[in-house]
Amino acid sequence: MSHHARNRSLPSRIEQTLTRAETLAASACLVAMLVLSLLEIGARNFFHSGIPGASTLIQYLVLWVSFLGAVVAVRERHIKIDIATHLLSETWRSKLERPIFIFCTLVCCTLFWYAVRFWHDEWISVSSDEKWIAAMGIIFPVSFFLLTLHFTLRVIIGPRSTRRIA
Numbered sequence: 001m002s003h004h005a006r007n008r009s010l011p012s013r014i015e016q017t018l019t020r021a022e023t024l025a026a027s028a029c030l031v032a033m034l035v036l037s038l039l040e041i042g043a044r045n046f047f048h049s050g051i052p053g054a055s056t057l058i059q060y061l062v063l064w065v066s067f068l069g070a071v072v073a074v075r076e077r078h079i080k081i082d083i084a085t086h087l088l089s090e091t092w093r094s095k096l097e098r099p100i101f102i103f104c105t106l107v108c109c110t111l112f113w114y115a116v117r118f119w120h121d122e123w124i125s126v127s128s129d130e131k132w133i134a135a136m137g138i139i140f141p142v143s144f145f146l147l148t149l150h151f152t153l154r155v156i157i158g159p160r161s162t163r164r165i166a
Contacts, residue, residue, distance in 0.1 A: 011156045018153075019075040022146065026068035033061035053132075060136035067143035074150045098155055105151040112144035 008016075040054045088096070119134075119141050126134040 009157065011153045015075060015150065015153045015157065018146070018149065019072060022068050022072050022075075026065055026072060029061050029064040029068065033058055033065060036061070056133060057136070060133070060139070064136075064139050067139050071143055071146045071150065074147060098158065101151050101154040105148055105155060108144050108147040108151055112141055112148050115141040115144050 036051070036054055036058055040051050040058070044050050119137050122137055123131075123134045
C-alpha cells in the first residue's frame with residue numbers, strides 16, 4: 001500500500017473502490033452491448049434471423065451504461081449546472097459544498113425509494129417468462145442507491161479541493 005493510500009480516510013478509500021467497481025461494470029456493459037449488437041447484425045445478415053431478446057437486452061444495457069456512467073460522473077466531479085458557483089468566492093463555495101451534497105443525498109435517497117417501489121411493482125406483476133426483463137430494470141434503484149452513497153460519502157469527506165474548476 002502506498003504512503004498516499006494509507007493517509008486517505010476510510011470514506012475516501014470506499015469512494016475510490018466503489019468508483020473503480022462502477023467503472024468496470026459500466027465498461028463491461030458497454031462491451032456486452034457492442035458485442036451483442038454485432039452478433040445481432042451478423043445473425044440478421046448471414047442467417048436471416050435475430051437473436052431472441054437481443055434488442056430488449058441491448059436497450060437495457062444502454063440504460064445500465066448510462067446510469068452507471070452518471071454515478072461515475074458524480075465521483076469524478078459532479079456536473080455543475082448552477083451559475084452561482086462561478087460567481088461565489090472560494091470560501092463560500094467551500095462552505096456551501098456540504099449543504100449542497102446533503103440536499104443531493106436527500107433527493108437521490110427519495111428517488112431510490114421510489115425506484116425500489118417501481119421496480120418491485122414491476123417485478124411482482126410481470127409474467128414469469130419476462131422476469132429477466134424486469135431483473136434488468138434493477139439498474140434504476142441500484143443507480144440511485146449508489147448516487148445516494150456517493151453523495152453521503154461526499155458529505156463525510158468534505159470539499160475535494162480549494163482549486164477552482166473551470
